[in-house]
Amino acid sequence: MTDETWMETELAQLHAQGLERQLQVMPDSRLWRDKSGACHALGVGVFMLDGRRILNFSSNDYLGLARAPAVVEAAAAALRRWGAGATASRLVVGTLPCHAELETRLAQFKGYAAALVFGSGYLANVGAVAALVGRHDRILADKLAHASLLDGATLSRATIRRFQHNDVDHLLRLVRQKPASARDLIITESVFSMDGDLAPLRDIARVAQEHGAMLLVDEAHATGVWGPGGTGLIGEWRLQQAVSVAMGTLSKALGAYGGFIAGSETLKRWLVNRARPFIFSTGLPPPCAGAVLGALDVLEKNHCLGADLLRRADVFRKRLQAAGFNTGGSVSQIVPVIIGDNQKTLALARRLRSHGILAAAIRPPTVPAGTARLRLSVTLEHTQEDLDRAADILATTAREEGLM
Ligand SMILES: Cc1ncc(COP(=O)(O)O)c(C=O)c1O
Structure with missing residues (x-):
C-alpha cells in the first residue's frame, strides 16, 4: 500500500478547522x-x-420538479425509448433525437439562436470558458464567480483578473487596461449561488458592449425561477444581444442533471469543435434530456x-x-x-x-x-x-x- 499518512495528516487539520466535508446519506x-x-x-x-x-433547505430543486409526476414520467418515457445512456460522445454516435429536441427547446426558452447541452453545469462552464480564450487573452471574473468558471479560466491559460463583487466601476477600470491584441471575456453569475444577490447585469452588459468584450453569464440559479416563465435574468432584461454566452444548468430548478450554453449558431459550432468536456465525454443520458423536456412543459403551462x-x-x-x-x-x-x-x-x-x-x-x-x-x-x-x-x-x- 502506498503511504497515505499525508492525507490523514491534512484531513485532521481540516477537521480541526471545521473544514472537513463529509457525505451524508x-x-x-x-x-x-x-x-x-x-x-x-x-x-x-x-x-x-x-x-x-x-x-x-439544502436542495436546489427550487420548483419541486425533481419528483413532479410529469417530469418523472417524461424521464421514464425517454429511458424506455432511448435507453439509460447515450453510449458515446455526441460527436461519435451519441447525438440522439432527444438531444436535438432539447437543444432547440432550450434555445427558444432562453431567446437565443442555438444551445448546446453538456454533461453538467460544471462541464458547460469549464468547456465554454476554456474554449473562448487562450494564453494571450484575459478573463475578468467577479470575485464570487463559481468554482467551475474559475476552473475553466485556469485551464484556458488566459490572464485572470478578478473584479470586486458586483463592482462595475472596478470592472470598467480592468476593461480599460486591455492590451490591443487580447480578447476579453467577462464572467459573472446572474443570481449568486451562495449569497442569493443579483449581478448588476444591465451595467455589466453595457460595459461589455461598449468595449467589445465577450460576456458569459452563469444563470444556474436564475433559470426556471427568474424572468418571464423562468427564462432567467437575461430574458427579464432582454440582454441576449450583449450576453454572448448564456450558461444554464439542468440540475437545479429544472430538476434533472446536465448543463447548457445558449448563444449564436457560430458559438455552438465553435464549442462543438473546441469545448473539450463536450468532445471527450459521453453525451447527456436520455432520461435527463426527457426530464428537462418535461420540466420545460411544466414551466410553459405555469408561468x-x-x-x-x-x-x-x-x-x-x-x-x-x-x-x-x-x-x-x-x-x-x-x-x-x-x-x-x-x-x-x-x-x-x-x-x-x-x-x-x-x-x-x-x-x-x-x-x-x-x-x-x-x-x-x-x-x-x-x-x-x-x-x-x-x-x-x-x-x-x-x-x-x-x-x-
Ligand atoms: C453558479 C453555479 N454554476 C454552475 C454550477 C454547476 O452546475 P451543475 O450542478 O449542473 O454541475 C453550480 C452548481 O453548484 C452553480 O452554483
Whole structure:
C-alpha cells in the first residue's frame, strides 16, 4: 500500500478547522402513509421521517420538479425509448433525437439562436470558458464567480483578473487596461449561488458592449425561477444581444442533471469543435434530456412558479431579518444566514438537524474566510407554515447557541 499518512495528516487539520466535508446519506423516507392508509410521495424539500415532517433547505430543486409526476414520467418515457445512456460522445454516435429536441427547446426558452447541452453545469462552464480564450487573452471574473468558471479560466491559460463583487466601476477600470491584441471575456453569475444577490447585469452588459468584450453569464440559479416563465435574468432584461454566452444548468430548478450554453449558431459550432468536456465525454443520458423536456412543459403551462417562489422567499427572509439574522444582500430564493465562524456554523446546522431542519453549513473555500453561513434554499414545496416554523426554530436555536 502506498503511504497515505499525508492525507490523514491534512484531513485532521481540516477537521480541526471545521473544514472537513463529509457525505451524508439522505433517509429513504419519502413515501409515507397517512392515518387513512393512503400512500403519499413527498418531494425533496419536505419529507417525512419517523412520522416527523422534515424541512430540507439544502436542495436546489427550487420548483419541486425533481419528483413532479410529469417530469418523472417524461424521464421514464425517454429511458424506455432511448435507453439509460447515450453510449458515446455526441460527436461519435451519441447525438440522439432527444438531444436535438432539447437543444432547440432550450434555445427558444432562453431567446437565443442555438444551445448546446453538456454533461453538467460544471462541464458547460469549464468547456465554454476554456474554449473562448487562450494564453494571450484575459478573463475578468467577479470575485464570487463559481468554482467551475474559475476552473475553466485556469485551464484556458488566459490572464485572470478578478473584479470586486458586483463592482462595475472596478470592472470598467480592468476593461480599460486591455492590451490591443487580447480578447476579453467577462464572467459573472446572474443570481449568486451562495449569497442569493443579483449581478448588476444591465451595467455589466453595457460595459461589455461598449468595449467589445465577450460576456458569459452563469444563470444556474436564475433559470426556471427568474424572468418571464423562468427564462432567467437575461430574458427579464432582454440582454441576449450583449450576453454572448448564456450558461444554464439542468440540475437545479429544472430538476434533472446536465448543463447548457445558449448563444449564436457560430458559438455552438465553435464549442462543438473546441469545448473539450463536450468532445471527450459521453453525451447527456436520455432520461435527463426527457426530464428537462418535461420540466420545460411544466414551466410553459405555469408561468407564475418562479414569482410564487420569490414571494415566499421574500416573506421568509424578512422574518429572519426581523429576528436579527444577517442575510447579506440576498433578494432571491437563496437566503444565507451569515454566522462567520466555521465551528459555530457547523454546530448550528447540527442542532437544526435535530429539530428536523436540514440546512447546509457552507464554509471556506466555497465562501470567503470569516463568512461561514447556513445556505437556505426556499422551494415551492415549503408552505408558508413550514417557513414560519423554520424561522422560529432558527431564531430559538441560534439564541440557545449564543449567536444572537
Ligand atoms: C453558479 C453555479 N454554476 C454552475 C454550477 C454547476 O452546475 P451543475 O450542478 O449542473 O454541475 C453550480 C452548481 O453548484 C452553480 O452554483
